[in-house]
Amino acid sequence: MVVGPVSGLTGPxxxxxxxxxxxxxxxxxxxxxxxxxxxxxxxxxxxxxxLLAAPLAAGSWAAVVGLEALGLEAAAGLGVRLDxxxxxxxxxxxxxxxxxxxxxxxxxxxxxxxxxxxxxEARRLVARTRQRxxxxxxxxxxxxxxxxxxxxxxxxxxxxxxVRWEGLGTGHGTLRCRQVLVTSGxxxxxxxxxxxxxWLPGPEGQLVGTAREARTADEGIQGPSRVEPxxxxxxxxxG
Amino acid sequence: xxxxxxxVWCPDWxxxxxxxxxxxxxxxxxxxxxxxxxxxxxxxxxxxxxxRREAExxxxxxxxxxxEPPREARCFxxxxxxxxxITPAVEVVRPGLCVLDARGPARYFGGEAAxxxxxxxxxxxxxQPVPGSEPLLDAVGIGVxxxxxxxxxxxxxxxxxxxxxxxxxxxxFPLSVLGRPELADLLGxxxxxxxxxxxxxxxxxxxxxxxxxxxxxxxxxxxxxERPVRPSAxxxxxxxxxxxxxxxxxxxxxxxxxxxxxxxxxxxxxARGLVCTLLRIEAMTEHGEELARIWxxxxxxxxxxxxxxxRWQLDGWLAGTAAHVxxxxxxxxxxxxxEVVRRGGRQLGLWGAVSEADRRATRGLDRLRGxxxxxAVFSGRLEGGRAPGDxxxxxxxxxxxxxxxxxxxxxxxxHPRPAPALVHPEPLAAEVTGSGGEPVRVSARGRLxxxxxxxxxxxxxxxxxxAWAGPWLSDERWWDLGARRRxxxxxxxxxxxxxxxxxxxxxxxxxxxxYD
Numbered sequence: 001m002v003v004g005p006v007s008g009l010t011g012p013x014x015x016x017x018x019x020x021x022x023x024x025x026x027x028x029x030x031x032x033x034x035x036x037x038x039x040x041x042x043x044x045x046x047x048x049x050x051l052l053a054a055p056l057a058a059g060s061w062a063a064v065v066g067l068e069a070l071g072l073e074a075a076a077g078l079g080v081r082l083d084x085x086x087x088x089x090x091x092x093x094x095x096x097x098x099x100x101x102x103x104x105x106x107x108x109x110x111x112x113x114x115x116x117x118x119x120x121e122a123r124r125l126v127a128r129t130r131q132r133x134x135x136x137x138x139x140x141x142x143x144x145x146x147x148x149x150x151x152x153x154x155x156x157x158x159x160x161x162x163v164r165w166e167g168l169g170t171g172h173g174t175l176r177c178r179q180v181l182v183t184s185g186x187x188x189x190x191x192x193x194x195x196x197x198x199w200l201p202g203p204e205g206q207l208v209g210t211a212r213e214a215r216t217a218d219e220g221i222q223g224p225s226r227v228e229p230x231x232x233x234x235x236x237x238x239g
Numbered sequence: 240x241x242x243x244x245x246x247v248w249c250p251d252w253x254x255x256x257x258x259x260x261x262x263x264x265x266x267x268x269x270x271x272x273x274x275x276x277x278x279x280x281x282x283x284x285x286x287x288x289x290x291r292r293e294a295e296x297x298x299x300x301x302x303x304x305x306x307e308p309p310r311e312a313r314c315f316x317x318x319x320x321x322x323x324x325i326t327p328a329v330e331v332v333r334p335g336l337c338v339l340d341a342r343g344p345a346r347y348f349g350g351e352a353a354x355x356x357x358x359x360x361x362x363x364x365x366x367q368p369v370p371g372s373e374p375l376l377d378a379v380g381i382g383v384x385x386x387x388x389x390x391x392x393x394x395x396x397x398x399x400x401x402x403x404x405x406x407x408x409x410x411x412f413p414l415s416v417l418g419r420p421e422l423a424d425l426l427g428x429x430x431x432x433x434x435x436x437x438x439x440x441x442x443x444x445x446x447x448x449x450x451x452x453x454x455x456x457x458x459x460x461x462x463x464x465e466r467p468v469r470p471s472a473x474x475x476x477x478x479x480x481x482x483x484x485x486x487x488x489x490x491x492x493x494x495x496x497x498x499x500x501x502x503x504x505x506x507x508x509x510a511r512g513l514v515c516t517l518l519r520i521e522a523m524t525e526h527g528e529e530l531a532r533i534w535x536x537x538x539x540x541x542x543x544x545x546x547x548x549x550r551w552q553l554d555g556w557l558a559g560t561a562a563h564v565x566x567x568x569x570x571x572x573x574x575x576x577x578e579v580v581r582r583g584g585r586q587l588g589l590w591g592a593v594s595e596a597d598r599r600a601t602r603g604l605d606r607l608r609g610x611x612x613x614x615a616v617f618s619g620r621l622e623g624g625r626a627p628g629d630x631x632x633x634x635x636x637x638x639x640x641x642x643x644x645x646x647x648x649x650x651x652x653x654h655p656r657p658a659p660a661l662v663h664p665e666p667l668a669a670e671v672t673g674s675g676g677e678p679v680r681v682s683a684r685g686r687l688x689x690x691x692x693x694x695x696x697x698x699x700x701x702x703x704x705x706a707w708a709g710p711w712l713s714d715e716r717w718w719d720l721g722a723r724r725r726x727x728x729x730x731x732x733x734x735x736x737x738x739x740x741x742x743x744x745x746x747x748x749x750x751x752x753x754y755d
Contacts, residue, residue, distance in 0.1 A: 042735065042736055042737045042755060043755065044755060045660040045661050045755040046660040046755060049660060059596060059597075060596060061596060061597070061600035063604075068664055069661045069662055069663050069664060069753075070660075070661070070662070071627060071631070071658055071659050071660045071661055071662040071752060072619035072621070072631040073621060073627055073630050073631050073658035073662075074657065074658040074659060074660040075619075075660075076621055076658075077656065077657055077658055082618060082619045082620065082621070083618065084600075085618065085619065086604055086607075086616050086617070086618060086636055087616070087617045087618065087619060087633065088607075088611070088615060088616050088617070089617065089633075089664075090615070091611075091615075092611075097610075098607065098610070098611065101603065101606065101607050101610065102603065102604075102607065104603055105599050105600050105602065105603020105604065105606070105607075106599075106600050106603060106604075107596065162736035162737075163736075164736065165706070165732055165736060165738055165754075168706040168707065168708055168730055168732050168738070169706055169708065170690070170706055170707060171690070171707060171708060172708055173706075173708050174655045174708055174730060175655075175657070175730050175732070175738050175754060176657075177657070178738075178754070201657040202657075203657075204656065204657070205656050205657040205658060
C-alpha cells in the first residue's frame with residue numbers, strides 16, 4: 001500500500017499563487033485553513049498584494065482589514081481585481097470580530113493586527129481560519145513571544161529583502177522596478193527555508209519572476225549571481 | 240384582451256417624498272444628474288438629466304436632495320395602504336406609481352368615474368401633511384385604460400380612456416414614453432416621432448428590423464400587451480418563506496434572514512426557466528397580524544430586485560409610516576411569485592454565473608456593513624488623477640460610484656508607474672537635508688538649493704539618499720484660490736533600499752507614499 005502525502009488528499013484545493021512565488025509554498029499554493037505571516041520590512045506590502053492577485057483572479061473574494069495606507073493602484077498593477085476586494089481600513093476596537101466575520105464569508109483575509117492584540121484573539125482567529133478553510137494573512141506585525149502581540153506560530157512565514165531598485169539615478173530617471181528576495185519558512189512541511197528572487201514590482205507594475213526562482217537556501221543565491229538582467233517589456237507580456 | 244386597469248400616479252414622487260410641495264424649487268439628484276424636479280423648478284427650465292451645476296445655474300436657489308429609493312418607498316406605503324382599503328389587489332410598480340384591476344371595484348362603486356373619485360379621495364387623504372387639513376386632490380393623478388402602460392399615461396392626463404379607444408389615445412404621445420431612449424432616437428431619425436406613427440408600421444417588419452425588444456415596444460404602442468403570451472395560471476405554487484426567531488423589529492435583521500428566502504424563490508424559478516414579474520410579499524408579526532403587499536416589476540424581478548422590494552416593504556411596515564403600524568416584530572416572511580413569464584433571451588454562461596462563493600461573500604459583506612455601518616467597508620476604484628492618492632477612490636461597499644472622472648483621458652503630469660504600495664492617508668513629515676545639513680529648498684522655478692543627501696521620515700533616524708529624481712512641479716487647481724496647491728514632487732531612495740514619493744509644499748517636506 002502506498003501512502004502518499006496527506007496534503008493532496010484532504011480538504012478543498014489550495015488557493016492559487018502567482019507562478020514566480022509558487023515554489024515558496026510546500027503545496028504550490030495557499031493551503032486552505034492555513035495562516036501566512038508576512039514579516040514587516042521593505043517590500044512586505046507589495047508581497048501581500050502579490051499574494052492576493054491569483055486567488056482573486058480565480059474567482060475568490062478577499063478582504064483587507066486594518067491597512068489604511070494600502071495603495072490600491074499598486075494592487076491593480078500587480079493584478080489584484082479590486083471589485084472582489086473589500087477594504088476595512090479602520091475596523092476599530094472590534095478588529096478581531098470583523099476579521100472573524102470576514103473569515104466566515106471570504107476565502108482570504110489580510111489583517112494587520114494592532115500591536116497590543118491579545119493572545120486569545122489571535123488563537124480564536126487561527127481556529128476560525130482552520131474551521132472555515134480560509135486563508136489568513138497576518139501582515140505588518142513582528143511575531144513576539146511575550147504576552148502581547150501576535151503569538152500564534154504561522155504555518156508559513158514570508159520575509160522580504162530588497163536587493164536593489166532600478167531606474168533611479170542621482171537627479172534623473174524614475175523608479176522602475178525592484179528586485180526582491182522572498183524567503184519562506186514555517187512549520188507545516190515548510191521547515192526548509194525556500195527562496196525566490198522576483199521583480200516586485202516589475203517594469204509595468206506587475207510581478208515578474210527571474211530565471212532563479214524558488215530554491216532552497218543551501219543552494220544559495222550569493223554574490224554577483226544575484227544580479228539578474230531586467231526583464232524586457234516583451235518578456236513581461238509573456239509572463 | 241387587456242385588463243381594465245386603474246393607475247394611481249404621484250407626479251415627481253422623489254421630490255414629494257422629501258416633503259416638498261410643487262411650489263418649492265427642488266430637484267433630486269442621482270449620480271450627479273437631476274432625476275426628478277418639482278413643478279416650480281421645471282417652470283424655470285430645470286429638466287431631468289441636467290448636470291447639477293447646470294441645474295443650479297438655471298434656477299438659483301434650487302434646493303437639492305440626493306435620491307433615496309428606500310425613503311420614497313417608505314413614504315409611499317401609507318398611500319398604498321389607503322388604496323388597499325378600497326380594493327386589496329393593489330400592485331406597486333415603483334414608489335410613486337401603483338395599479339389595480341379596475342373591473343370588480345368599478346362594478347362595486349358604480350362605474351369607473353365613481354371608483355376614480357373614491358380612490359382619489361383616499362389617496363389624497365393619505366398624502367395630506369397635516370390630518371384634518373384640506374386634502375390635496377391635485378397631488379395624485381388617476382387614470383383608467385386598457386393595460387398598465389396606457390393606464391399610467393392616462394393617470395398623467397387624469398382621464399378615463401374608453402374601452403376601444405386605447406390605440407387612439409396612445410397615438411399622439413411621443414416615443415420617449417416607451418422608456419427606450421435608443422429606440423426613440425433611432426426612430427426619430429427615421430421620421431417616426433409618435434406612438435401612432437410607430438404603431439402604423441407592420442409588426443413583423445419591426446421585429447425583423449429592430450429586434451424583439453422593439454417588437455415589445457411596438458405592441459405597447461399599438462395598445463396591446465407587451466408580451467404576446469402571458470401565462471395566467473401558475474404551474475404550481477411558487478413561494479418561499481422563512482421564520483424569524485426571535486422576531487425581528489429592525490429592517491436589517493429581518494432582511495438578513497429574508498435574503499435567503501429571495502435566493503430560494505429565485506432558485507425555484509430558475510429551475511423552471513421562469514422569472515417573476517409580480518411578487519407578493521407577506522409578513523406575519525409575532526402577534527399574528529398579517530401584512531401583504533404586491534409589487535409589480537417594470538422588468539423581470541431578479542434576486543437583487545426582489546431583495547430591494549423586500550427592503551422597501553419591510554421598511555415601510557416597520558418604520559411606522561403605514562396607517563396600521565404592526566404591534567410586534569416580524570416573525571415570518573413569505574415571498575410568492577404571483578405572475579411569471581418564461582425567461583427571455585439571456586442565458587447565463589456556464590462560467591459567468593454567480594457562484595456559491597460570490598453569494599456567500601456578498602451576504603457576509605452585507606452582514607458586516609450592518610455590523611459596522613455603511614462607511615466602514617469599502618471597495619476601491621481606479622479613476623483619473625495625477626497623484627497616487629487621487630487615483631483611487633474608496634466607495635462604500637455595495638454602492639455604485641457616481642460620475643467618476645475616467646481613467647482614460649490623458650492625465651499630463653501623472654505620476655510615473657509603478658505605483659507605490661503604501662499611500663499615506665495623512666502625509667508623514669520628513670526632513671531632507673543637503674551635504675552641509677541645511678534643509679533642501681525648491682524655488683518657484685524648480686531650482687534646488689542643494690542636492691538631497693540625507694533623509695529622515697516622521698522623526699525617525701537619518702539615512703543617506705543614494706538616488707533621487709525630481710522635482711516634478713505641480714500646480715493643481717490654480718483657478719480656485721481656496722483649493723490651489725503648488726507642490727514639487729521627488730522620488731528618494733534611501734541607503735536601506737526604501738523608496739519614497741516626497742513632496743515639498745511651502746518649504747516643508749512630506750512623504751506622500753512609500754514604495755513598500
